[in-house]
Amino acid sequence: MCHWPAVVVATPAHSGVGDALSYRSERALAPGTLVRVPLGAREVLGIVWRNDDAPPEGLAEGQARDVAQVLDALPPLDAAWRDLVGFAARYYQRALGEVALAALPPPLRELDPSQLARRLKRPARAAPAAVDPDSARALTPEQAAALEALSAADTAPALLFGATGSGKTEVYLQGTARTLAADPSAQALILVPEINLTPQLEARFRARFGDEAVVCLHSGMTPAQRLAAWIAAHTGRARIVLGTRLAVFASLPGLRLVVVDEEHDPSYKSQDGARYSARDLAIYRGKLQNARVLLGSATPSLESWHASEQGRYRRLAMAARIGGGSLPRLRLVDMNHQPKGALIAPPLLAAMGERIARGEQCLVLINRRGYAPVLACHACGWKSGCPHCSAYRVFHKLDRTLRCHHCGFTQRVPRACPDCGNLDIEPVGRGTEQVEEQLAGLLADVKRPDGGPVRVARMDADTTKAKGSLEAQLAALHAGEVDVLVGTQMIAKGHDFRRITLVAAVQPDAALFAADHRAPERLFALLMQAGGRAGRDAAHSGAAELWVQTWNPEHPLFAHLRTHDFAAFASGELAEREAAGMPPFAHQALLRADARTQEAAQAFLNAAAAATQDLPHREAVTLFPAVPLTIQRVANVERAQLLVESPSRAALQRFLAAWQPVLLQCRGLPEARGLIRFAVDVDPLSL
Numbered sequence: 001m002c003h004w005p006a007v008v009v010a011t012p013a014h015s016g017v018g019d020a021l022s023y024r025s026e027r028a029l030a031p032g033t034l035v036r037v038p039l040g041a042r043e044v045l046g047i048v049w050r051n052d053d054a055p056p057e058g059l060a061e062g063q064a065r066d067v068a069q070v071l072d073a074l075p076p077l078d079a080a081w082r083d084l085v086g087f088a089a090r091y092y093q094r095a096l097g098e099v100a101l102a103a104l105p106p107p108l109r110e111l112d113p114s115q116l117a118r119r120l121k122r123p124a125r126a127a128p129a130a131v132d133p134d135s136a137r138a139l140t141p142e143q144a145a146a147l148e149a150l151s152a153a154d155t156a157p158a159l160l161f162g163a164t165g166s167g168k169t170e171v172y173l174q175g176t177a178r179t180l181a182a183d184p185s186a187q188a189l190i191l192v193p194e195i196n197l198t199p200q201l202e203a204r205f206r207a208r209f210g211d212e213a214v215v216c217l218h219s220g221m222t223p224a225q226r227l228a229a230w231i232a233a234h235t236g237r238a239r240i241v242l243g244t245r246l247a248v249f250a251s252l253p254g255l256r257l258v259v260v261d262e263e264h265d266p267s268y269k270s271q272d273g274a275r276y277s278a279r280d281l282a283i284y285r286g287k288l289q290n291a292r293v294l295l296g297s298a299t300p301s302l303e304s305w306h307a308s309e310q311g312r313y314r315r316l317a318m319a320a321r322i323g324g325g326s327l328p329r330l331r332l333v334d335m336n337h338q339p340k341g342a343l344i345a346p347p348l349l350a351a352m353g354e355r356i357a358r359g360e361q362c363l364v365l366i367n368r369r370g371y372a373p374v375l376a377c378h379a380c381g382w383k384s385g386c387p388h389c390s391a392y393r394v395f396h397k398l399d400r401t402l403r404c405h406h407c408g409f410t411q412r413v414p415r416a417c418p419d420c421g422n423l424d425i426e427p428v429g430r431g432t433e434q435v436e437e438q439l440a441g442l443l444a445d446v447k448r449p450d451g452g453p454v455r456v457a458r459m460d461a462d463t464t465k466a467k468g469s470l471e472a473q474l475a476a477l478h479a480g481e482v483d484v485l486v487g488t489q490m491i492a493k494g495h496d497f498r499r500i501t502l503v504a505a506v507q508p509d510a511a512l513f514a515a516d517h518r519a520p521e522r523l524f525a526l527l528m529q530a531g532g533r534a535g536r537d538a539a540h541s542g543a544a545e546l547w548v549q550t551w552n553p554e555h556p557l558f559a560h561l562r563t564h565d566f567a568a569f570a571s572g573e574l575a576e577r578e579a580a581g582m583p584p585f586a587h588q589a590l591l592r593a594d595a596r597t598q599e600a601a602q603a604f605l606n607a608a609a610a611a612t613q614d615l616p617h618r619e620a621v622t623l624f625p626a627v628p629l630t631i632q633r634v635a636n637v638e639r640a641q642l643l644v645e646s647p648s649r650a651a652l653q654r655f656l657a658a659w660q661p662v663l664l665q666c667r668g669l670p671e672a673r674g675l676i677r678f679a680v681d682v683d684p685l686s687l
């Protein structure tokens with residue numbers, strides 16, 4: 001008898017190919033089985049999705065092609081995994097095949113059954129997850145209460161709202177230990193925004209549970225490493241998967257606990273391909289597999305905060321810092337009353353000098369890399385625009401280049417103005433390189449306790465490109481080899497620094513007045529998280545300070561920052577969002593178009609909007625006019641978008657599903673000639 005497996009293969013987002021293709025097989029194949037099947041002239045990896053009794057209508061028996069190979073050394077992907085992938089594809093408006101195959105480690109696509117069998121030689125039994133009892137700490141009362149609440153009968157997702165330095169990591173560790181101890185096949189998934197930023201977290205998990213039990217999954221691993229880790233998770237040998245957003249798709253048959261650390265971090269939302277939110281998928285996955293979900297943050301996203309206000313999530317609060325230390329005191333510097341052009345105001349500079357002389361460390365946050373965001377000629381008005389983008393190229397002084405941070409276009413800095421020949425072209429504005437350079441000079445008279453000169457270092461995407469360099473820089477800071485660290489937001493995240501007592505944000509004002517409705521939320525989180533790096537050693541915390549240089553000291557955001565009152569800040573923001581009908585009180589999706597001309601991009605969007613008249617649920621959604629993106633052109637591609645909004649998530653979903661085939665038709669319209677691609681972004685993070 002012949003079988004008719006429906007197989008999912010990698011298909012581009014809008015190929016129009018149905019969810020699964022029918023093949024023929026001599027033997028019955030369980031859903032979730034990995035196979036290799038012919039597709040055109042190639043042979044590709046596929047996943048058996050279901051088994052049909054007969055060939056699909058219209059396909060003559062003789063036309064069907066046979067499954068080429070069955071990778072049956074691997075246990076089939078379970079129903080929960082297939083459900084997760086199917087949900088993600090539907091919800092984020094992508095092809096099932098695209099999402100399903102992208103969720104598998106890349107090398108799996110190339111292996112034949114015998115090669116795969118060789119990789120699987122290692123024993124597939126669960127690692128013991130030896131908990132080293134000595135490394136587990138005695139919990140504080142708040143930590144103990146959070147842990148109890150986590151294992152209580154109520155299975156709603158939990159939001160661990162714990163101040164910076166309140167010991168959330170220990171709750172993750174002991175929550176994991178309990179989960180694994182309760183069931184020898186249980187597994188835990190720990191998601192982090194960016195793995196390189198948290199080498200400490202990985203080290204703590206490995207120290208506590210043993211190397212065998214823990215695997216990592218992130219895009220920085222080699223294909224072979226990723227395959228090995230994926231197999232360990234899929235076969236149940238690995239008990240703990242520690243990974244970035246892509247790890248939310250790991251096959252974890254024994255999943256009982258999902259932790260999303262720093263759940264507010266925007267990097268949980270993918271910005272290309274299927275634009276999924278790993279945090280939101282973690283919630284869905286928890287329900288699906290009956291696993292506990294724990295979201296942790298000192299500055300939760302307003303979405304999660306709102307859910308905890310409504311009781312959909314359980315809020316577990318840990319307000320106190322470990323050791324009873326206090327949160328840093330806010331020192332606002334009113335830049336209206338400082339010497340003109342001062343990069344670092346004199347009182348801030350003096351405070352830094354005092355700290356350094358005492359052997360303490362300072363962090364200086366400036367969210368711009370390079371030396372200056374623009375180079376300009378004051379004689380003729382020339383500016384260092386990028387020829388390919390609607391953006392300025394950034395001046396990098398160290399290698400004397402002008403670099404576009406959007407398309408990468410790089411040139412040597414011209415000796416004279418390219419337009420008028422004027423010789424003194426000047427940097428406008430400031431970036432990390434400039435702050436680093438100037439601080440060294442400004443602090444030249446200060447001495448460290450050992451009499452040596454002050455050591456200033458910089459940490460941003462430029463200094464951490466080489467593999468291992470980020471770890472090395474963090475290690476130098478921990479070892480006290482650096483007195484002042486200048487950097488972008490990456491210095492503000494998650495690090496457990498012990499000797500930092502002063503954190504300074506030198507020019508955060510732009511975010512106060514940005515058009516994006518999420519800008520205040522992000523700025524508040526950034527400042528609170530940055531400040532949270534100071535005074536983590538209770539012995540020094542009394543003197544810890546967060547300095548903010550601002551031209552707008554009266555801004556209400558700072559009042560809440562002063563009292564460390566996230567709850568008050570959040571309730572103010574939520575009230576504004578509710579009044580304005582913004583998320584989480586409304587649900588949004590963006591239709592984005594890339595084209596050779598702005599007209600073509602907008603023409604496609606307008607045609608797509610016009611073609612919605614007869615779609616179901618049209619009345620439940622609002623479509624806004626097409627607009628260019630803030631940075632309208634990148635690498636010679638014109639970009640535009642159209643916002644779709646609805647008070648009902650379900651209605652928005654149904655509308656988007658019905659719209660998808662219409663979008664494919666609009667792509668072929670004459671006025672959309674020049675369209676390069678389009679994509680739907682559900683629950684976009686920025687508009």
Ligand SMILES: Nc1ncnc2c1ncn2[C@@H]1O[C@H](COP(=O)(O)OP(=O)(O)OP(=O)(O)O)[C@@H](O)[C@H]1O
Pocket residue numbers: 137138139140143162163164165166167168169170297298322494495496532533536
């Ligand atoms: N019960 C405990 N007893 C002693 N020290 C602890 C305990 N729990 C945590 N710590 C220590 O307290 C410090 C802060 O903990 P942790 O880094 O987990 O904070 P956090 O809540 O994650 O903060 P952040 O949000 O700023 O990352 C760490 O050095 C940790 O080792």
Ligand SMILES: [Zn+2]
Pocket residue numbers: 386387388389404405406407408409634635
């Ligand atoms: Zn460019």
